[in-house]
Amino acid sequence: MNTTMMPFLYPCLLRTACRATKPRNGPQRISTCASKRSLQTSSPRCAASLSKTDSSRLSSSYEPISPSSTPTESRRRRLDPTPDDYARNIFVDKCTLTIAAGSGGNGCVSFHRDAFISDGPPNGGDGGSGGNVWIQALPGHTSLHKLARRGTLKAARGVSGQGKSQGGRKGEDICIQVPVGTVIREVWRSDPVADEEQRLAELKALDPEVAAVADLERRGPRSNPWIMYPGAVGREAKDLESNLPKPPKPRRSHLFALQPPGPITLDLDKPMEKPVLLAAGAMGGLGNPHFATKELPKPKYATKGELGIRLKFELELKLLADVGLVGLPNAGKSTLLRAISNSRTRIGDWAFTTLEPSIGTVILDNNEGRPLVRSGIEGQPPRTHFTVADIPGLVEDAHLDRGLGLGFLRHVERARILAFVIDLSSSDPVTTLQSLWKEVAEYENLRNIEVNEQSESRSVEWTGFGKQSPAPQTPQENFVDEEGQEILMYPEPTRQLEPLKLPPISAKPWYVIATKADKENTQDAFRKLQTYVASVEAGHIMHPSQQKNAWRNRVAVIPVSAINGEGTERVASWTAGLLDSMQGASMAGKDVFSPMDRTRPRTLE
Numbered sequence: 001m002n003t004t005m006m007p008f009l010y011p012c013l014l015r016t017a018c019r020a021t022k023p024r025n026g027p028q029r030i031s032t033c034a035s036k037r038s039l040q041t042s043s044p045r046c047a048a049s050l051s052k053t054d055s056s057r058l059s060s061s062y063e064p065i066s067p068s069s070t071p072t073e074s075r076r077r078r079l080d081p082t083p084d085d086y087a088r089n090i091f092v093d094k095c096t097l098t099i100a101a102g103s104g105g106n107g108c109v110s111f112h113r114d115a116f117i118s119d120g121p122p123n124g125g126d127g128g129s130g131g132n133v134w135i136q137a138l139p140g141h142t143s144l145h146k147l148a149r150r151g152t153l154k155a156a157r158g159v160s161g162q163g164k165s166q167g168g169r170k171g172e173d174i175c176i177q178v179p180v181g182t183v184i185r186e187v188w189r190s191d192p193v194a195d196e197e198q199r200l201a202e203l204k205a206l207d208p209e210v211a212a213v214a215d216l217e218r219r220g221p222r223s224n225p226w227i228m229y230p231g232a233v234g235r236e237a238k239d240l241e242s243n244l245p246k247p248p249k250p251r252r253s254h255l256f257a258l259q260p261p262g263p264i265t266l267d268l269d270k271p272m273e274k275p276v277l278l279a280a281g282a283m284g285g286l287g288n289p290h291f292a293t294k295e296l297p298k299p300k301y302a303t304k305g306e307l308g309i310r311l312k313f314e315l316e317l318k319l320l321a322d323v324g325l326v327g328l329p330n331a332g333k334s335t336l337l338r339a340i341s342n343s344r345t346r347i348g349d350w351a352f353t354t355l356e357p358s359i360g361t362v363i364l365d366n367n368e369g370r371p372l373v374r375s376g377i378e379g380q381p382p383r384t385h386f387t388v389a390d391i392p393g394l395v396e397d398a399h400l401d402r403g404l405g406l407g408f409l410r411h412v413e414r415a416r417i418l419a420f421v422i423d424l425s426s427s428d429p430v431t432t433l434q435s436l437w438k439e440v441a442e443y444e445n446l447r448n449i450e451v452n453e454q455s456e457s458r459s460v461e462w463t464g465f466g467k468q469s470p471a472p473q474t475p476q477e478n479f480v481d482e483e484g485q486e487i488l489m490y491p492e493p494t495r496q497l498e499p500l501k502l503p504p505i506s507a508k509p510w511y512v513i514a515t516k517a518d519k520e521n522t523q524d525a526f527r528k529l530q531t532y533v534a535s536v537e538a539g540h541i542m543h544p545s546q547q548k549n550a551w552r553n554r555v556a557v558i559p560v561s562a563i564n565g566e567g568t569e570r571v572a573s574w575t576a577g578l579l580d581s582m583q584g585a586s587m588a589g590k591d592v593f594s595p596m597d598r599t600r601p602r603t604l605e
């Protein structure tokens with residue numbers, strides 16, 4: 001066992017070892033005591049440790065770690081790998097996605113034929129409706145990179161109807177799976193059915209005399225909704241075309257009622273048991289029996305299916321992970337993430353090894369009997385895991401976009417809890433913590449100014465009474481539908497989405513992970529850091545963010561040696577306790593980010 005870590009992580013062992021009068025039984029007794037205490041660390045009592053008094057909390061930071069946690073060679077290799085031993089991490093937290101609901105299948109022109117009936121009644125089937133597009137937020141997904149790569153997702157088209165009154169099959173649905181914490185906002189839509197409905201409504205509103213001479217034919221992408229009998233050629237075909245009836249009104253699927261009203265904005269901040277509908281598939285065309293009349297009992301035409309709606313969305317992760325690791329470059333964040341999760345993020349003894357956030361999942365219950373850390377709220381299913389984001393290192397003036405700057409800070413504000421990773425072997429840990437908080441707070445101020453400026457500019461743009469008529473649009477892009485028919489698309493309106501409204505960063509729960517505690521002469525730095533944090537918590541000194549409403553509830557300083565995997569259990573149990581508290585507060589309808597709220601819900605016993 002590393003003797004340097006003794007005063008930090010094994011003070012009980014040290015004391016017991018010093019007091020031990022019988023060296024013969026010493027090691028065994030220490031081992032029993034240590035493993036018993038270690039179990040308590042991962043027991044419900046530890047999850048509920050937030051409700052204990054300060055003194056017990058401080059002493060709990062010196063809980064011993066079981067000797068069984070002594071790193072094996074393979075673990076050591078995992079936590080101190082060569083710089084090229086890592087899994088490439090692809091992470092995307094913002095992307096645009098175009099979706100297209102399936103178009104309807106065409107109706108069929110067909111007539112009954114039998115042994116003695118050569119020219120029977122019409123029996124063309126209707127086309128099947130197009131596939132729907134659904135969306136579902138699922139735990140276990142952490143990035144939007146797969147959707148960003150796809151760019152466009154289309155549900156299948158409905159199958160066309162057939163003779164003998166056979167209706168076409170419905171097109172296959174698609175379900176888009178996104179991480180919990182995704183916000184979906186509509187940027188633009190092209191809905192041929194809505195456009196046609198609007199045109200008909202405008203015509204209806206016209207003076208009857210004007211309407212009589214107005215062009216009642218369909219326009220736009222589906223200007224010719226008819227399917228003609230293929231057997232009709234030459235003069236017959238011309239006669240047929242000139243005697244076509246008024247086209248039927250555009251139809252909507254009954255599922256359209258379930259579609260959220262536009263412009264769609266969805267905040268998927270909870271795991272969903274069932275998907276929600278984003279876009280309903282279009283209706284299929286009508287077979288020729290629909291057009292049979294007394295005068296024309298055998299119509300030689302049917303209609304095409306409606307075209308599916310197309311929507312463009314901006315997807316953004318409002319919640320990146322439960323915990324965000326914030327620290328200077330080279331502080332040991334990635335090593336810590338490797339130590340507490342199965343992540344294989346890159347580690348290197350130089351600054352900016354990590355350039356993109358990487359998310360690791362910390363398993364609390366591996367479903368193999370007793371949970372490693374019991375977590376959850378009474379009456380709710382127990383928490384089995386939480387996620388941790390390893391965020392690239394922060395440098396001074398990051399809020400002015402230095403280093404990885406604003407991109408990094410954007411990720412910080414998307415974590416529920418902030419864990420400040422401080423390298424105990426670095427010059428002054430207290431100054432480090434203060435400078436990290438300074439950058440975070442400066443960014444928060446900048447963001448608030450930006451949001452205010454945006455709302456001001458919006459109010460200046462307000463044009464007073466009367467609606468401004470939209471600028472006339474000219475068709476821009478020509479798409480071709482499944483049958484090779486041209487679809488006119490209109491240019492995307494330049495709709496700028498506002499930045500997401502996120503909770504204030506300084507009001508988020510936070511704690512400190514004092515890492516590299518195995519290095520020599522780090523005890524003083526740890527004590528200094530602990531004393532400073534205790535004074536902040538007690539309100540004796542200003543919060544390092546310099547914000548009045550910053551979080552001061554129970555801020556722990558957890559010493560760890562990530563490279564040896566020591567002390568990391570407390571990170572898991574402390575985080576689980578914080579998450580339970582936040583969940584309980586939000587269920588009780590309290591403001592989760594209220595800095596003065598000291599009541600704690602009861603965690604699972």
Ligand SMILES: Nc1nc2c(ncn2[C@@H]2O[C@H](COP(=O)(O)OP(=O)(O)OP(=O)(O)O)[C@@H](O)[C@H]2O)c(=O)[nH]1
Nearest residue numbers: 330331332333334335348352353354393516562563
């Ligand atoms: N002795 C000791 N070294 C550590 C510990 N944790 C990390 N290190 C070393 O510190 C160096 C930097 O570790 P990283 O995990 O890559 O640091 P980081 O904070 O992710 O760095 P960036 O990605 O550049 O921001 C590596 O050489 C690690 O082996 C620890 O607990 N003890």
Ligand SMILES: [Mg+2]
Nearest residue numbers: 333334353354
């Ligand atoms: Mg790193």
